[in-house]
Amino acid sequence: MIMKARVTVTLKTDVLDPQGKAIHGALATLGFEGVDSVRQGKLIELELDETDRDEAKRKVEAMCEKLLANTVIENYAIDLSN
Amino acid sequence: MKSAIVLFPGTNRERDMAATLKRVTGKAPEIVWHGETRLPEVDLIVLPGGFSYGDYLRCGAIAANSPIMPDVIARANAGTFVLGVCNGFQMLTETGLLPGALMRNANLQFVCRDVHLKVENTQTPFTSAYEPGQVIRVPVAHGDGNYFADEKTLDALEDSGRVVLRYCDEKGALTQTANPNGSQRNIAGILNEAGNVLGLMPHPEDMTDARLGGTDGLGLFESIAAAA
Numbered sequence: 397m398i399m400k401a402r403v404t405v406t407l408k409t410d411v412l413d414p415q416g417k418a419i420h421g422a423l424a425t426l427g428f429e430g431v432d433s434v435r436q437g438k439l440i441e442l443e444l445d446e447t448d449r450d451e452a453k454r455k456v457e458a459m460c461e462k463l464l465a466n467t468v469i470e471n472y473a474i475d476l477s478n
Numbered sequence: 479m480k481s482a483i484v485l486f487p488g489t490n491r492e493r494d495m496a497a498t499l500k501r502v503t504g505k506a507p508e509i510v511w512h513g514e515t516r517l518p519e520v521d522l523i524v525l526p527g528g529f530s531y532g533d534y535l536r537c538g539a540i541a542a543n544s545p546i547m548p549d550v551i552a553r554a555n556a557g558t559f560v561l562g563v564c565n566g567f568q569m570l571t572e573t574g575l576l577p578g579a580l581m582r583n584a585n586l587q588f589v590c591r592d593v594h595l596k597v598e599n600t601q602t603p604f605t606s607a608y609e610p611g612q613v614i615r616v617p618v619a620h621g622d623g624n625y626f627a628d629e630k631t632l633d634a635l636e637d638s639g640r641v642v643l644r645y646c647d648e649k650g651a652l653t654q655t656a657n658p659n660g661s662q663r664n665i666a667g668i669l670n671e672a673g674n675v676l677g678l679m680p681h682p683e684d685m686t687d688a689r690l691g692g693t694d695g696l697g698l699f700e701s702i703a704a705a706a
Binding site: 410411412414415418462463464466468469 | 535536539540543571572577578579581582583584585586624626627628660
């Protein structure tokens with residue numbers, strides 16, 4: 397059975413996000429009002445050959461720590477589904 | 479002095495680095511493919527600039543996990559000099575050999591021009607040929623050179639003289655307009671705690687020949703050659 401993992405990587409709140417700021421500016425230019433702030437992140441989708449949920453979570457956490465996120469500047473969240 | 483340059487897919491300016499090292503040390507560096515697992519016995523390992531793996535995921539992140547890197551890290555920890563320029567600096571932060579991270583330039587623009595740097599610490603194996611506070615001119619070419627670290631790390635770097643190079647104007651003033659990428663505290667280059675690993679965003683190897691615009695970058699390589 398294939399398990400899917402969605403990893404959301406976002407910049408930590410105390411890290412400036414110039415790309416989010418540029419998107420915010422563009423939204424304002426387009427006339428979209430009432431946007432207080434924009435932060436940009438990335439979504440990484442994985443398909444795992446794994447049936448055990450805990451084991452899958454452990455594996456993806458290790459991947460995040462080693463490669464998928466840079467924990468100096470980024471947070472990550474893991475969402476597993478069958 | 480023996481040196482090696484690690485080559486990654488997407489590396490550039492490694493020939494400029496090789497030409498400079500040959501001119502300064504009299505010996506051509508060995509070029510080592512990133513897929514190797516062992517470096518030759520050398521005094522200096524260079525991680526050059528470029529856009530390894532197309533900057534996918536994060537700049538330097540995939541290169542930092544390539545097969546050669548465990549040996550680079552082991553040599554660095556054993557005291558071998560390691561110089562990371564531009565993409566190489568990004569790799570060094572990704573491996574954890576240097577603290578902090580290099581983020582997208584604050585103005586979101588790729589910057590490719592000469593900048594001025596202030597040599598803040600000359601008591602290092604990489605800068606001993608310069609005068610304290612000397613202002614040098616070297617090029618930068620990057621889109622992700624915005625140095626970030628938390629305040630505690632920045633204070634620790636400054637207190638131990640590990641902020642070796644800062645962006646400044648031609649007179650040496652550390653102004654915001656002289657900062658090409660939004661780096662915190664105008665930081666252009668930092669040293670590890672042991673003092674044998676230097677990472678910097680500018681390209682000193684591209685300012686080592688008067689016929690190509692100047693020789694301000696030579697001092698860095700002469701310093702290493704003298705220390706090795």
